[in-house]
Amino acid sequence: MAFEAVIGLECHIQLRTRTKMFCECEVVFGDEPNSHVCPVCLGLPGALPRPNGGAIAMALRLGIALGCDVRRDSVFARKNYFYPDMPKNYQITQYDRPLFEHGALPVTMDGEPRSFELTRIHVEEDAGKSFHPERHGDRSLSRVEFNRAGTPLLELVTEPVLRSPAECAAFLTALRKLVRALGISDGDMEKGQLRCDANVSLRPEGASLLGVKTELKNLNTIKGVERGVEAEIERQRRALEAGERIVQATLLYDADHDKLQIMRTKEEAHDYRYLPDPDLPVLRVSEFEIAHCRETLPELPWAREARFVSQYGLPAYDAAVLCDARELADYYEACAEGLDPKFVSNWLMTEVLRILKEKQWEIARWVEQVPPARMRDFLARAQKRELPGPLAKQCIGWLADERGSVDELLQRHGVEVKGTAEALRPIVRAVIAENPGPVAEYRSGKQVTFGFLVGQVMKKSGGQAVPQLVQQLLREELG
Numbered sequence: 001m002a003f004e005a006v007i008g009l010e011c012h013i014q015l016r017t018r019t020k021m022f023c024e025c026e027v028v029f030g031d032e033p034n035s036h037v038c039p040v041c042l043g044l045p046g047a048l049p050r051p052n053g054g055a056i057a058m059a060l061r062l063g064i065a066l067g068c069d070v071r072r073d074s075v076f077a078r079k080n081y082f083y084p085d086m087p088k089n090y091q092i093t094q095y096d097r098p099l100f101e102h103g104a105l106p107v108t109m110d111g112e113p114r115s116f117e118l119t120r121i122h123v124e125e126d127a128g129k130s131f132h133p134e135r136h137g138d139r140s141l142s143r144v145e146f147n148r149a150g151t152p153l154l155e156l157v158t159e160p161v162l163r164s165p166a167e168c169a170a171f172l173t174a175l176r177k178l179v180r181a182l183g184i185s186d187g188d189m190e191k192g193q194l195r196c197d198a199n200v201s202l203r204p205e206g207a208s209l210l211g212v213k214t215e216l217k218n219l220n221t222i223k224g225v226e227r228g229v230e231a232e233i234e235r236q237r238r239a240l241e242a243g244e245r246i247v248q249a250t251l252l253y254d255a256d257h258d259k260l261q262i263m264r265t266k267e268e269a270h271d272y273r274y275l276p277d278p279d280l281p282v283l284r285v286s287e288f289e290i291a292h293c294r295e296t297l298p299e300l301p302w303a304r305e306a307r308f309v310s311q312y313g314l315p316a317y318d319a320a321v322l323c324d325a326r327e328l329a330d331y332y333e334a335c336a337e338g339l340d341p342k343f344v345s346n347w348l349m350t351e352v353l354r355i356l357k358e359k360q361w362e363i364a365r366w367v368e369q370v371p372p373a374r375m376r377d378f379l380a381r382a383q384k385r386e387l388p389g390p391l392a393k394q395c396i397g398w399l400a401d402e403r404g405s406v407d408e409l410l411q412r413h414g415v416e417v418k419g420t421a422e423a424l425r426p427i428v429r430a431v432i433a434e435n436p437g438p439v440a441e442y443r444s445g446k447q448v449t450f451g452f453l454v455g456q457v458m459k460k461s462g463g464q465a466v467p468q469l470v471q472q473l474l475r476e477e478l479g
C-alpha cells in the first residue's frame with residue numbers, strides 16, 4: 001500500500017529585541033552565565049512582568065506580512081510545568097486567545113509558487129538552559145543558566161499541510177528569509193534563534209482521515225529537519241507495512257548518527273493546566289498600530305523575488321539566491337544599475353559568495369570593502385571583456401583585500417592590461433596595415449584568414465588581449 005505523509009511544523013522564532021519579553025534585562029548570547037537576570041526573569045515572588053512593546057511590534061510585522069487575522073485583545077496565559085530551568089514553574093505564553101490566527105507563508109519550490117497555511121502565531125518567553133550531567137571529581141552535577149530565560153519568542157504553528165521533507169526545508173528556508181527581511185530575528189538555527197518541531201503521521205494515499213502522529217523535537221538545522229522527518233516517515237512506513245500500530249510519541253532526532261530516539265509516549269504526556277496570567281493585562285492592538293505596521297513593511301521576499309524575475313529577467317534560481325538575504329539583494333540592485341543583470345548575478349552568486357564563504361564574512365563586510373560603485377567599475381570592465389576571465393577572477397580577490405581602483409590594483413600587481421579597447425585598437429590597425437594580403441583575402445570572402453589576423457593581434461599584444469574583444473575590433477576596423 002502506498003502511504004502519504006502529513007506533516008505540521010511548530011517553529012520558534014527568537015526576536016531580535018534589546019531586552020527580554022517581560023523585564024529590562026538585556027538579551028545577550030554567550031555572556032557570563034546568570035549575568036543578565038532579575039527578579040522577573042528569575043520568577044522571584046512578588047515580581048511583576050511587563051510586556052516588551054518592541055517585541056509586540058516585531059510580532060505584528062510577522063503576523064501582518066503573513067496575512068494573519070490579528071486578534072485585537074489577546075491574552076497571556078501560564079503554562080504550568082516543573083523544570084529546573086523554569087523557576088516560576090510556569091511559562092508565560094498564549095493559549096486560547098493567541099495574537100494571530102490563519103494566514104499563510106508563500107514558498108517557491110522548483111520555480112512553482114506555493115502557499116502553506118498557518119494555524120496560529122503567538123508570543124511567549126523562552127526558558128533558561130540546563131547543562132547536565134557534568135562530572136566534577138567523583139560527583140556529577142547539573143548547572144542552570146538563566147540568561148536566556150525570558151527571551152521573547154514567537155511560536156508559529158502550521159496546519160498539517162506539508163507532505164514531504166523537501167517541503168519542510170523549503171518552508172523553513174522561506175520563513176528564515178522572511179524574519180531576516182523584516183528585521184525581527186537573525187533566524188540562525190545554530191544559535192537557536194529559529195527552532196523547529198515536526199508532527200508527522202502517515203495515511204493511505206487518498207485517505208482523508210489523519211493517522212496517529214508523532215512529534216520530532218529539537219531539529220536544529222534545516223538539513224536536520226529534512227533528514228529527521230525523512231527518517232520518521234520511513235520508520236512509520238515500515239511499522240505500518242509490518243501491520244504494527246503507530247504509538248503517539250515524542251522523538252528526538254540525533255543528526256550525527258541519523259537515528260531517532262523515543263523520549264516519551266502519550267501516557268506520560270503533560271497536562272499544562274493553562275490559565276490566564278493574572279499579572280498581565282489583556283494585550284490590545286489598535287487599528288492605528290495595525291495600519292502603521294502595514295504601511296511600514298518592507299518589500300517582502302517573495303514579492304522581491306518575483307520582481308527580480310520580471311524586472312531583471314533573471315532565472316527563478318538566481319532570484320531566490322540573491323533574495324536570500326536582504327543585504328545581498330540590496331547590493332545586487334545597486335550593482336546591476338546600467339549593467340547586464342544576468343552578468344552581475346553570475347559574479348555575485350559564484351565569485352562573491354565563494355569569497356564570503358572562504359573568508360567567513362557577512363555580506364555587510366563585503367559591502368563595506370567593495371561598495372557598489374567600486375564593484376560596478378570592476379563589473380563594467382569585466383563585462384566589456386577588458387579583463388580576461390582568469391585576470392578578472394584574480395582582480396575580484398584583490399578588491400576584497402586591498403584598497404584602490406581596478407587600474408591601481410592592476411598596476412600594483414604588475415599586470416599590464418592591453419586588454420582595453422583603447423589599448424588594442426592601435427595594435428589592430430597596425431596588424432591590418434602590415435598584412436595587406438590576408439586582409440584582401442578576408443574582404444574577398446575567405447573567412448579562414450580572419451583567424452590568422454586574430455592570431456597576429458594576440459601575438460602583438462603579448463597574449464594578454466581577450467580574443468572576443470580582438471574579434472570585435474577587427475570586424476569594426478575591417479568594415
Ligand SMILES: [Zn+2]
Pocket residue numbers: 020023024025036037038039040041042150
Ligand atoms: Zn530579567
